[in-house]
Amino acid sequence: MASEKEKDQYDYLFKFIIIGDAGAGKSCLLHQFIENRYKKGSSHTIGVEFGSKIIHVGGRNIKLQIWDTAGQERYRSVTRSYYRGAAGALIVYDITNRDSYNHLVNWLQDARTLARADTSIITVGNKCDMKDKRAVTFLEASRCAQENDILFLETSALTGEGVEDVFIKVARVILNKIEDGLIDPNTMVSGTHTGSQRIGSDSGGEAMSSKTCSC
Amino acid sequence: MKKSRRLGSGEDGGAATSEALAEPGQRPVAAELQPAEGAASARAPEGEAPGSAVASGAAPLSAAGLEATALEELQRARAGGRSEASAAEHDGPRERAQEQRPDSATAEEAEVESASPGAGPALPQGVGELIEADVLRTFPNNAAFQQMGGPDQLRRVLRQLALDDAELGYCQSLNFVAAVFIMVLREDRLALPAMRQTLVKLGARCWYTDGMRQLRADTVVLEDLVRARLPDVHRTFQIHRFDLLMVVSKWFLCLYATVMEGETLRRVWDAMLCDGVEALFRVALATLACREEAITQARSIDDLLHMFQDWTPGTGPGPEKLLRAAYDERLVGRLSRAWLAGQRRLAVQRVATADTRLEMRQQALWRGGVRPASVLAHG
Numbered sequence: 001m002a003s004e005k006e007k008d009q010y011d012y013l014f015k016f017i018i019i020g021d022a023g024a025g026k027s028c029l030l031h032q033f034i035e036n037r038y039k040k041g042s043s044h045t046i047g048v049e050f051g052s053k054i055i056h057v058g059g060r061n062i063k064l065q066i067w068d069t070a071g072q073e074r075y076r077s078v079t080r081s082y083y084r085g086a087a088g089a090l091i092v093y094d095i096t097n098r099d100s101y102n103h104l105v106n107w108l109q110d111a112r113t114l115a116r117a118d119t120s121i122i123t124v125g126n127k128c129d130m131k132d133k134r135a136v137t138f139l140e141a142s143r144c145a146q147e148n149d150i151l152f153l154e155t156s157a158l159t160g161e162g163v164e165d166v167f168i169k170v171a172r173v174i175l176n177k178i179e180d181g182l183i184d185p186n187t188m189v190s191g192t193h194t195g196s197q198r199i200g201s202d203s204g205g206e207a208m209s210s211k212t213c214s215c
Numbered sequence: 216m217k218k219s220r221r222l223g224s225g226e227d228g229g230a231a232t233s234e235a236l237a238e239p240g241q242r243p244v245a246a247e248l249q250p251a252e253g254a255a256s257a258r259a260p261e262g263e264a265p266g267s268a269v270a271s272g273a274a275p276l277s278a279a280g281l282e283a284t285a286l287e288e289l290q291r292a293r294a295g296g297r298s299e300a301s302a303a304e305h306d307g308p309r310e311r312a313q314e315q316r317p318d319s320a321t322a323e324e325a326e327v328e329s330a331s332p333g334a335g336p337a338l339p340q341g342v343g344e345l346i347e348a349d350v351l352r353t354f355p356n357n358a359a360f361q362q363m364g365g366p367d368q369l370r371r372v373l374r375q376l377a378l379d380d381a382e383l384g385y386c387q388s389l390n391f392v393a394a395v396f397i398m399v400l401r402e403d404r405l406a407l408p409a410m411r412q413t414l415v416k417l418g419a420r421c422w423y424t425d426g427m428r429q430l431r432a433d434t435v436v437l438e439d440l441v442r443a444r445l446p447d448v449h450r451t452f453q454i455h456r457f458d459l460l461m462v463v464s465k466w467f468l469c470l471y472a473t474v475m476e477g478e479t480l481r482r483v484w485d486a487m488l489c490d491g492v493e494a495l496f497r498v499a500l501a502t503l504a505c506r507e508e509a510i511t512q513a514r515s516i517d518d519l520l521h522m523f524q525d526w527t528p529g530t531g532p533g534p535e536k537l538l539r540a541a542y543d544e545r546l547v548g549r550l551s552r553a554w555l556a557g558q559r560r561l562a563v564q565r566v567a568t569a570d571t572r573l574e575m576r577q578q579a580l581w582r583g584g585v586r587p588a589s590v591l592a593h594g
Binding site for chain 1: 341345348349352353355356386387388423424425426427428430431458460461462464465468469473517520521524570577
């Protein structure tokens with residue numbers, strides 16, 4: 001890990017959260033993105049998992065700090081403290097499971113109220129390799145996303161199809177917002193940071209007076 | 216701290232447990248874990264020699280589980296209880312070491328199956344499906360668990376648990392706890408009451424119910440303990456704004472079953488069955504204390520998060536060191552049961568108040584800026 005730190009050079013740090021119903025494939029999606037392979041025999045997430053990766057978008061190095069949450073309803077009280085300050089949110093549903101799609105609205109509401117008002121949100125229809133069991137059409141989901149003014153993509157965490165695109169797409173939107181002056185990366189609570197603040201600086205500089213979990 | 220000495224210096228984990236189980240003035244864990252329905256079947260054959268039972272148990276269980284210690288005592292106590300009514304409760308377990316469960320318990324299993332509805336309609340929508348999905352995701356790589364028909368037993372235990380206690384229902388993580396009990400007790404009919412009683416003993420039922428209030432409260436208690444007893448660790452957490460709930464949810468909800476294995480897990484569960492929730496707090500503190508150096512060297516929250524995530528089973532300090540630390544008064548300090556109970560109660564109140572406030576804030580938001588006070592007034 002020490003060696004990783006040396007090459008930990010980035011321009012911006014974006015915090016992402018992955019939310020959605022249990023069994024939609026959130027952890028597999030994250031694993032596919034970080035490790036570039038499918039996570040076999042994985043178990044469900046208890047609480048939250050975490051992953052980070054540096055991607056190159058629009059000539060910038062962006063570090064994504066990704067929080068993968070447990071999907072079961074009753075974990076919401078635990079996971080909601082991790083929404084805070086997220087610059088990007090991935091709402092994952094399973095295209096073979098109608099219920100997980102129907103719950104999109106609830107997740108969307110959570111993301112909007114608990115993260116940031118200007119969080120960039122993408123709906124991710126996962127398991128698109130299972131076309132024969134499809135219960136939600138591409139058109140329907142894409143229309144729903146449009147109505148709610150959020151992005152939409154279909155992915156397969158199994159084959160890796162579309163997975164990287166999801167993260168890059170959201171990162172690009174956030175980057176555009178920063179460059180258009182809609183988001184000031186320096187004033188954010190913890191959703192994005194400029195890299196220069198962190199690299200080589202004493203970590204004490206990061207500590208803010210407010211407490212994390214008292215939302 | 217009598218117990219601390221015993222467990223702390225416990226070269227003999229199993230014996231320590233037995234002593235603790237027999238401690239006067241304290242109801243033995245084995246007795247508490249006796250299933251309520253009692254001696255339904257009197258079949259307690261003596262087919263296997265004690266040694267072979269342990270040996271045959273060791274191979275399959277060592278992969279993720281537990282064997283010859285407290286939990287096996289429970290099994291024996293149960294076996295005794297079945298053949299000789301209630302006599303097993305206080306002086307029983309060790310004398311009945313010979314009695315083992317039959318390997319061919321098909322008749323009993325059939326009985327259980329008919330007792331608990333296989334695909335009963337009573338479970339609320341979604342719960343059955345979630346259990347089904349998680350049964351397949353519980354220790355899928357543990358050959359022993361798979362071979363012993365673990366998934367089927369697990370399904371029955373989880374369904375029955377959810378049927379009996381609608382509020383508890385099914386919470387993800389209970390599957391790991393149940394799976395460990397199944398691996399040790401080897402029968403779902405024993406695992407089910409053991410699980411119920413453990414939740415009662417630990418005061419942990421509300422970890423799993425909606426809102427997870429007790430879990431969040433216990434995190435607050437642990438945070439206070441870390442602040443007082445491991446100030447450097449606490450300072451590091453504060454600097455990086457690291458929230459203990461992130462790891463505590465995993466440690467506590469699964470009773471360490473996903474972050475420890477083998478002897479370490481056995482010893483921790485031994486301590487837990489003896490001392491209750493106090494042991495879980497001690498182990499949490501000891502875990503942090505044993506890695507204090509690594510924690511305090513973390514340079515960012517990423518470091519901390521990766522560090523905690525990399526603590527997979529087998530990377531820990533080892534059972535001996537961990538348990539010693541957990542019961543080391545210089546390290547963990549005094550931790551009395553009564554004090555802990557008081558702290559937990561207070562913390563629940565704090566969490567509840569915070570929840571109410573949050574709810575009011577959100578309501579106010581949805582109602583277009585009504586102030587919390589007026590929300591209260593309107594009930």
